[in-house]
Amino acid sequence: MVDRALGCGRFRASLVPKQFLSVAGDNTLLQDTVIRLAGLDLAAPMLVCHEDHRFSVAGQLSILDLDHQGIILEPVGRNTAPAAAIAALEALTLAEDPVLLVLPADHVVSDPVALGQAVSKAAEGVKKGHLALFGVTPSAPETGYGYIRRGAELLTDLYRVDEFVEKPDHDTACQYLADGDYLWNSGMFMFSAKDYLEALQAYSKSIYDSCHEAYQTLVREQEFARLSEEAFSRCPSNSIDYAVMEHTAAAVVVSLNAGWNDVGSWSSLWAIGDKDEHGNVLRGDVLIEDTRNTYVHAKASPGVHSGS
Incomplete structure (x- = not known):
């Protein structure tokens, strides 16, 4: 490994x-x-x-x-x-x-x-x-990832690679999600x-x-x-x-459904965190008020957040 x-x-x-x-x-x-x-x-x-x-x-x-x-x-x-x-x-x-x-x-x-x-x-x-x-089975029309279009199934959940595609715009990502044959790379x-x-x-x-x-x-x-x-x-x-991989005919893609996240943005930090009843992810000594769906991390000193 x-x-x-x-x-x-x-x-x-x-x-x-x-x-x-x-x-x-x-x-x-x-x-x-x-x-x-x-x-x-x-x-x-x-x-x-x-x-x-x-x-x-x-x-x-x-x-x-x-x-x-x-x-x-x-x-x-x-x-x-x-x-x-x-x-x-x-x-x-x-x-x-x-x-x-x-x-x-x-x-x-x-x-x-x-x-x-x-x-x-x-x-x-x-x-x-x-x-x-x-290849990660997409859960949303994500525009921050490259995609792999899978082809014929060789074994259960193992497919030939038909195409690599660059990061799409939102409308194209929606089409990929609806198609069902596109996976996040x-x-x-x-x-x-x-x-x-x-x-x-x-x-x-x-x-x-x-x-x-x-x-x-x-x-x-x-x-x-x-x-x-x-x-x-x-x-x-x-x-x-x-x-x-884009050149070889030997490329195959395996479907991965394992809670994968590349932690590539602040929103992804919120997505992988344990949330309270209001959808907040709180790390460290944090005091919040009227806050929803927010990531707050106080490391060196207490943190205060008011309003979402």
Whole structure:
């Protein structure tokens, strides 16, 4: 399993990336990501992060005594396709034919049992040589997500990918919701390390070559494995979707209904929170009056909110 712990998110506190924040409970999003996977039949996670965040990642895992297989340090951000390639190359040194579950470290999944079922379904496709994505069944005409149009059903809840579509306008999103064949693109993947690297070499050879070269520069320091900045900086920046999935005929999508949320906006913080009888989500020492359907978080000092 690979946790992608690099992105800074769309809201920050003191420039702290959101995966290091406790926005959905007592644990941080990174800690919750690792914890929810501990009950699945997976190896301990391998993490990929920017080298500036190495001590935050290691410290948050250590606090809860969470096991891992190492932390790969990127000197510069190059998006998800290179990160997955480096992780795949590393995984191949640990097992003969490893399967990677690639996850962002800053998402919420409220139903880990349903996630486990989706992972098991994706594994069936991976055994047949497919590269799997996890598509979330939409609950609203969301304009902030990319969509995946599913095609023929290959196995129960496992479909061929017919099309990737960019973030739609509201009217188009309403059409997607009514159609029933469009899923939100969660940014979560599962594939064998060998199949991913072969596809990357076929469709984005410059990324493959750059990552292969950069991996040779890996320097290990205790739990960290550091890539050379000179080598890795030459790697093009691209996502797994654009570099591989939109090109390969082996792409499949698994339906995911597990309370997924990418925590990408203030409204999503309200959506994932425990609400009082007036629809308010209150965190910390908060006093409210005449307030409904509002998110209030007071961390360092008491908070007062009046009016909705």
